[in-house]
Amino acid sequence: MRLFTACSIIVACCSLARTAPPDNPIQVSEINAIIEQQWRDYEIRPAPEADDSTWCRRVYLDVIGRIPSLDELTEFVRDRSADKRQRLIDRLLDDDRYAEEYAGHWATVWSNILIGRSGGQQRNSLTDHDGMMKYLRDSFAANKPYNQMVYELVTAEGTTKPGTEGFNGATNFLADKVNSEDGVLATSSTSRIFLGLQVQCTQCHNHPFNQWKQQRFWDFNAFFRQTRALRRYVSGTRDIAFAELVNEDFAGQARDPSDAMIFYELRNGLVKSAYPVFIDDTAIGVSGYVSDVNRREELGRLMMDSPYLDKMMVNRFWAHFLGHAFTKPVDDLGPHNVPSHPVLLDYLAGEVRKHSHDVKQLIRWIVLSRPYQLSARHTASNEVDDPSIGETPKFSHFYLRQMTAEQLYQSLVAASGATAAGSYERQEQERRKWLQQFVVAFGTDEGDEATTFNGSIPQALMLFNGDLTKEAISDRDGGFIKRVIADRKSSRDRVSHLFLAGLSRTPSRDELNIAAQLLAARGGDEVSMLQDMWWAIINSNEFILQH
């Protein structure tokens, strides 16, 4: 009867009026004050606070990348303390039992940003996906300051593949971006991802909507010109085993290493020269000799000091948790693109710098802030707050958004133990293979990609009929369904168990009714009924949407 106790506690807690929890960090009150002021300005009444079990599911998904288990949910809901939400976030961030999942989740999120889901998948790719993941896992596990991580990614030297001599996983960010076209891709990716400056259009001409001039692009590009990714082959073959990212003396296009300038061409055919100059006009030495000037290290140092780096960090983490950044797109902080909450963005950017770019601190501030406590209810009183129709976000209700493919995978694995047994490598391989089915490349040299895990039919088919679902609803001995049968005494309890495990809530009366009808239709075969119900739950909008 453990379950029923849990259910009744869930109901009881939801109806308890909790007093404002004490000791929120000051940053949380600042966020709240700015956000609430805007609600008043727009005469918006925010959605009510999300109940504990909804919030618990939300925070597990965002912080460690999967939904909570029934035990974890129960533990949280049973907690009667006023600061239970703080305690949960502390647990997810700092408790050893979540360290691996936390690091794995954020490594996945950042690997997708840095090299894309298809990074390292093509035969001739110089990127090693495992190497990228290893570096990121270690970084997030150690809670490495964000600006230090950026510095390491931008300046990395060494080999890409774990286990090789001189391995440095951080090299994988640039390994595929420096060799072709004079490092154009390294230039545009580094400035866009870490500084929020969209420069790809200015490569060929001065862009009318973008104050970045063509000169700026090539000035920035000059920082990467000492860098090469060298191919290392499997001995006796032409297959690339791994790559090594190195800095070499650069003679420049006038063939004078002591004055290593580069040339670029204007659209009218005029040729101009460029040297490494940072976005704030700081110039560095013009020598191309690495012993004189290590251009990427200079760039890394300048970036660490740039306020754009702080803003970009805040904007990205905010978007991760609240579903919309302060700008759209998240990685365009250019002057033409005014943020929805400029004061808040500046404030938080200042705070992350004061707090040594501590990732976990920033997560704490956001997760404890009022907008993150709100339910997803979108009603007449917050009708105007609808970013999906192009309104700037007011964060007056939680924006529904689909889980990522990675979150879905981890959640299904966690909820019903649907996974391949075996070593970490084997499981990681399985996961990667499964994820690849959704990746579609655009056929450009820039490696652009899209995902069909976007709420369209292929995704629906996968969840209807795919192997992962078959495994999740399997009636094999020791499988999830059989365990629910063994652990729970009544049919009703078993159905409740499914709803709590999948949706973090108990079933409604009509949902229990339909389960009873299903049981009758299955001729009283409870295993079959539970399979049907579990299938329906994991295929529902409520399961797939972060809410």
Place this chain on the structure above:
Amino acid sequence: MSQLWMPTPNGMSRRHFATHLAGSAAMASTALSFGGAIAANADELRKNRKSAILLWMGGGPSTIDLWDLKPGAATGGPFRPISSSGEAQISEHLPLVAQQMHHLSVVRSMSTREADHNRGRYYMHTGYVPNPNIEHPGYGSVVAHELFEQRPELQIPPFVSVGGASVGPGFLGMAWAPFSVSSNGRIRNLDMRLDDTRLMQRVAALDLIESNFVKRTRSGPAAAGSPAGEHQKVLRKTLDLMTSDQMKAFKVEQEPDEVKERYGTSGFGQGCLLARRLVEAGVPFIEVDLGGWDNHSGIFDILVDRKLPELDQAMSALVEDLAQRELLQDTAVIWMGEFGRTPRINQGAGRDHWARSWSVVAGGAGLKGGLAIGETSRDGTEVETEPYSSEDLMATVCKGLGISLDTTYTSKNGRPMKIAGGGKVIRELLA
């Protein structure tokens, strides 16, 4: 509690069965409504049924080396022009396409502004430049949306994207999203291996959970357009497709060997063949992707060795086959990428992004074939006749497909938007 379940008659089409589901209350009537399986007169329906096939050249194809050659100019590159069955001279490396050019016209006076891949892809697919506040629907979604009503018998998605992702449905909603399949037509996870009755009962439970969630998160008429409501619509389309005989259109492998060989065994070749099958099945819009045109270095070798032979074989086969089957008169074929490439040849024997003067190719469905429309300067760097845009091309295609250019959508924020971005028709191209 009453017994609500009804068995599905075996072998009966389950078309739209999901559409009739709206929670458990509808379960009683569900099975009964299957009885009216649509016994359509295929020939009757096929008459005047328009479709469009977009051959999308991802990466930005070098149209100065394919359709608008500049022999003798410094920018001209090594390829020589050859005569075709239409008025346009085209690249010597497209000899098979040259024989089909009486069906197709080259528009040599495209002049656009977006020379970044993402922006160009969006613009050429929607007729709008990217705007952070609104997501415009791609042409595929628009055409599917406009022509869907003509084909009540269609059970498979009205917009299929073969071998690529295309561009999304924007504010039209996920129900109009491209259905992405690989070029061999294989579709993953299609089969549930579950009997019909049990599938329906599962779906009824699912539908109840879905509807409850929609009610909890969104009130009023807007609920249907919310993410939760969109999910419901996609599930219905998925069920329609899973249970449809029309899915056999995707089985390219069932074509005779000589047909497969005519299109070529490349992914793009098989994709073009799949496109023809889908046109026959009544799908209004199919996009077939051929990537790899982003040739910043070594462009001429890549074109001669790889891209042009693949394109030549598949594109010529598609046009010829459509014409022979008398489908071309109702099927628009459009060839384009996100932009062209610089007339200037760079230091690495490549060409870079160039949007100011480039070409597209179009024909079929109300469009004239055999023409060379517009002109560029002697070195290809300027358009010298009236310049055309993505909107103009799309307006012309819409006209050819019988879609009114007065069609206006209202975006979710209430802004009216003309179909094809309000483009003006390219007169010469219209039959």
